[in-house]
Amino acid sequence: MVDVILGLQWGDEGKGKIVDFFAPRYDIIARFQGGPNAGHTLYVNDKKIVLHQIPSGIFHEKTSNLIGNGVVLDPVTFRKECEAVASFGIDYKKNLYISQRAHIIVPTHRALDKASEISKGNEKIGSTLKGIGPAYMDKTGRNGLRMGDLLDKSFTTEYIKLRLKHQRLLDGLNFHDDISIWEEEFFEAIEFIRQFKVVNGEYFINEKISQGRKVLAEGAQGSMLDVDFGTFPFVTSSNTISAGVCTGLGVAPQKIKDVIGVSKAYCTRVGSGPFPTELTNEVGEELRKIGKEFGATTGRPRRCGWIDLVALKFACMINGVTKIVMTKADVLDAFEKLQVCTGYNINQQVTDEIPFQMSRVEMSPVLKSFKGWKTDIAPIKDYNALPPQMQEYVQFINQFLGVNVCYISNGPGREQLIENM
């Protein structure tokens, strides 16, 4: 049996904290897509750590963690993350497995990412520049190197071939940065990564499932950044939605039970692209300030706005969401008035569907207002003790989406999660 936790917005919904909270109920936590573009923040013994590629179950002794075939893995970032995890007294090698089919991000992927963004000028995606797009392009283009290739004697030869191919592309883009330091780090990290358990991930996970073990698939990014269903071209390069679990781990769809979607009580986006409910005024500033909305991977300020129920309903449909976790509800404590988006106004017509090409249409959100609760909800542990205005806000969302908010997160701490089943 496999449950999934994934983001329903444009990423940074608080997936890391939620996975860390649920991890003790599972035997395996498995990342199925994305790479070091992700930044999942956890608080362990009140100390902060940001995970990029290591699954958020790593702090639980009895939980195994798998980096699935759908992930693109950067050995350099991975090594740094391992060191950060070790500083918590965790033996990261013990419970960590890597699929031999996971593709490797090489230094020239990062260079290509940068060169591609520069060449796009004002139309840049706002990529994290971690080499994600180029690495997935090499996967679908049938060129990339995989973790299993590390065992092969021809790894360095294959690497050089790939590098030469990339060099021609970089020359075409007029990109001449010196990446020799990146390369040095890369080969050191390759030696480091050789110590890990590189497994046949699909057999590993299916065997565990047939033994009755419980798997939690951890998504990265968010549904609106999905390469097929997100706000293309301002998306990431993987399938971030629940379907990605099947291809990113090698599990059949019938094995998936709960799809737990994580959404903030408002909305943020980092990088370029459409964001219908964005607030470019002082209310947006206030959300950023109170919510500490700065990227966990790049430190960039996140764009902030009201919750977008049109996009959320779309995400629930595409993912088959069975339960919603609403995070950062405490961030709304200070606001007199809250708004939620229930439709888009496009050419004087209101729609509750996501348009094909959001970035090319003039649209404005249809907003419904709610009275704020003006109460410090952080210490609250019970749903019924939440202010009535907040319960009203949540009930409206439940009704609109047809899926219930089953958990409310009211602070970054592990224990700050209110159940509402």
Ligand code: GDP
């Ligand atoms: P992820 O990428 O989805 O794991 O999310 P990030 O870690 O990038 O961003 C979420 C941020 O919100 C982190 O700094 C978390 O510590 C913080 N956070 C998570 N849940 C809550 C919450 O309920 N309240 C508050 N105030 N912060 C939260």
Ligand code: IMO
């Ligand atoms: P987590 O897992 C928020 C965004 C980037 C950019 C676009 C493409 O922490 O939620 P990429 O590096 O994939 O080429 O960037 O996607 N992006 C994220 N935004 N959270 C993330 O991950 C993201 N990963 C990528 O900002 O707009």
Ligand code: MG
């Ligand atoms: Mg993040």
